[in-house]
Amino acid sequence: MxxxxxxxxxxxxxxxxxxxxxxxxxxxxxxxLDIQKVDKAPxxxxxxxxxxxxxELGPTxxxxxxxxxxxxxxxxxxxxxxxxxLQDDVPPADPDEVRLLLxxxxxxxxxxxxxxxxxxxxxSASIAQVHKATLPDGRRVAVKVQRPxxxxxxxxxLHILYSLAHLLAGRVxxxxxxxxxxxxxxxxxxxxxxxxxxxxxxxxxxxxxxFADFPDIVVPKVHEELSTRRVIVMELLDGVPFSKxxxxxxxxxxxxxxxxxxxxxxxxxFEHGFFHGDPHPGNLLLLKDGRLAYxxxxxxxxxxxxxxxxxxxxxxxxxxxxxxxxxxTLYRAGATDGRVxxxxxxxxxxxxxxxxxxxxxxxxxxxxxxxxxVETAARFRIRLVPEYIVLVRTASILDGIARRMLxxxxxxxxxxxxxxxxxxxxxKPERLTQDAIRVLQHAQMAFQDVxxxxxxxxxxxxxxxxxxxxxxxxxxxxxxxxxxxxMRVAVALTAxxxxxxxxxxxxxxxxxxxxxxxPVVGGAVALLVGLSLMAAMVAHYLVASRVxxxxxxxxxxxxxxxxxxxxxxx
Numbered sequence: 001m002x003x004x005x006x007x008x009x010x011x012x013x014x015x016x017x018x019x020x021x022x023x024x025x026x027x028x029x030x031x032x033l034d035i036q037k038v039d040k041a042p043x044x045x046x047x048x049x050x051x052x053x054x055x056e057l058g059p060t061x062x063x064x065x066x067x068x069x070x071x072x073x074x075x076x077x078x079x080x081x082x083x084x085x086l087q088d089d090v091p092p093a094d095p096d097e098v099r100l101l102l103x104x105x106x107x108x109x110x111x112x113x114x115x116x117x118x119x120x121x122x123x124s125a126s127i128a129q130v131h132k133a134t135l136p137d138g139r140r141v142a143v144k145v146q147r148p149x150x151x152x153x154x155x156x157x158l159h160i161l162y163s164l165a166h167l168l169a170g171r172v173x174x175x176x177x178x179x180x181x182x183x184x185x186x187x188x189x190x191x192x193x194x195x196x197x198x199x200x201x202x203x204x205x206x207x208x209x210x211f212a213d214f215p216d217i218v219v220p221k222v223h224e225e226l227s228t229r230r231v232i233v234m235e236l237l238d239g240v241p242f243s244k245x246x247x248x249x250x251x252x253x254x255x256x257x258x259x260x261x262x263x264x265x266x267x268x269x270f271e272h273g274f275f276h277g278d279p280h281p282g283n284l285l286l287l288k289d290g291r292l293a294y295x296x297x298x299x300x301x302x303x304x305x306x307x308x309x310x311x312x313x314x315x316x317x318x319x320x321x322x323x324x325x326x327x328x329t330l331y332r333a334g335a336t337d338g339r340v341x342x343x344x345x346x347x348x349x350x351x352x353x354x355x356x357x358x359x360x361x362x363x364x365x366x367x368x369x370x371x372x373x374v375e376t377a378a379r380f381r382i383r384l385v386p387e388y389i390v391l392v393r394t395a396s397i398l399d400g401i402a403r404r405m406l407x408x409x410x411x412x413x414x415x416x417x418x419x420x421x422x423x424x425x426x427x428k429p430e431r432l433t434q435d436a437i438r439v440l441q442h443a444q445m446a447f448q449d450v451x452x453x454x455x456x457x458x459x460x461x462x463x464x465x466x467x468x469x470x471x472x473x474x475x476x477x478x479x480x481x482x483x484x485x486x487m488r489v490a491v492a493l494t495a496x497x498x499x500x501x502x503x504x505x506x507x508x509x510x511x512x513x514x515x516x517x518x519p520v521v522g523g524a525v526a527l528l529v530g531l532s533l534m535a536a537m538v539a540h541y542l543v544a545s546r547v548x549x550x551x552x553x554x555x556x557x558x559x560x561x562x563x564x565x566x567x568x569x570x
Contacts, residue, residue: 239285
C-alpha cells in the first residue's frame, strides 16, 4: 500500500475535514482516520453533496468527478447527472508563470514564436488554459498551455487517493466488479493521458487524416513544431458552437448540422474504429460555410475489428428490437465473476428497449436511455471494457444534443438507414469471404496443435506429472466449520476436565479443614481456569459469526502501516 508522505498530511486533513462537513464521515471512519464532529449533518441529496465535495477539493477531484461522470457502470444515473454539472472554470494562472512555462517549453521568448500573444485567456480550466495568438506568417492559432504546478499537485493528490482506496478496500461495496483501488488506477491512467498534450496532438492528427476525403468534417491543424508535452498549438477556427445554434431557424441549418454529426459518428465508429470521446456542444462548431468542426481531442476511443462487430450487433439489435441479441452481445462483450441470470437480464433489456421505439426525444426520460443499458449490465455484474463505456458516453452526449436540437424526432427512425447500411456491409460477399478465411485459419492452427498437445499429456501421465484435482464451491466453508467445531470440542473437554478436577480437589476442605492448603489452592485454580474456558467458549460461539478476528487484525495492521514511513527500496 502506498504510504502518505509527511508533506501530504496537511492535505489529508483538509480532505477528511471536507468529507466530514458534507456528511461523508462514515467513509473517513471506515478508513480508520479521526473524525471531526460537525454541529449539523447536511440534508442535501447524496449526489449533490458529492459534487460539492469534489468542487471544494480542487482540480484533481473535479477531474475525478468528470471521469466518473462518464462511467455509468460505476456510479448511478442520478450521480452522473449531478457530476455533469461540475465546472472546472477557475481564475487564470499568473501571467508571469504562464510566460515562463511557455518560454521553457518552446525554447525561446514568446515574441520570437508569436507575432501576437493575448495574455488574457479565452478559456481557463483546472488543467489548462487557452490563449489566442498569431504566428509570424499571420495565421491565427489557439495556444493551450498547462497550468504551472498542476502536475505535481495532481501527483500528490493521487498518492493520497491510493492510500485512502487501500484503506477502504473490502469495506465499501461498489457496483459490478470494481474496487476503490481499481477506480483510482483508471483515474490515474486518464490523468496521465490528459496531462500529455502530445497524445492529444497525435489524436487530432489521426482524426484529421481519417476525414481527409470528407470535406464537410473539419479538424484544426496542429502545429507540431510548437507543441510539447505541456503546450499544444492548433489552428483557430471561427464558428458557432452547437450550444448556441438557433434551433428555431427554418433554413435547414439545424437538420443539416445533425445529419453531418450522425454521419461523422457513423464513420468514426464503424469505418475508422477511432472516435471522439467528448463531443459535447462546446467541442462542436458549425462553421460559416456549413461544415462541422471537432475540437479538443483529449479523450478519444479506439475499437478493434472484433469490438466493431460487437457494436454492430448491439446497434442493429437496438434498432430492430431484438432484446435477446442485445442481452447476449453485452454478456459476451463483458467480463463476469460468476453466473449471470441471462433470463432476467434479457427481461430488463426488453423493458429498456420499449422506451425507444415509436417515441420522440421529448417523450423519452431526461436520463439518457443508452446509459441505462450499462447500468443494468453492472447490476447483473457484467463489466464492459473502457472502450465500450467511452462509446456509450459519446452516444449519450449525442443523444442529448439531438434531444435539444430535434425534440420531435423519432431517434430510432432517424438512425434506421444507418443500421440497414451496417447490415448490408456486414454481409457483403467480400466480408463473408474474409470471415470464412479467418475461421479456417484458426481451425487449421488449432488442428495442427492437437498432436503436440496430446503428446504433452501422454508424457505428463508417463512421468507422473499429471495431477487431477477437484474443488467444491462450499468446501472451504465446510472445512472452517469443522475446524471451529473441533476447536470448541477440545476447549469444552479441557474446561470440563479442569472443572471436575478442581471440584475433586476441593473435597478435602469439607472433610478436614486442616488439609486444605495444597489441594484446595490447586483446585481453586483449576476450577477458575475451567470456568474461564467455558465462558470464553460461549462468547466465541455467540460472536464468531459477527466478528472475524483475522479481519480485526488486518484493520489494525492497515492503520499502523498507514502512518509508517515508506521503505527506502520503493
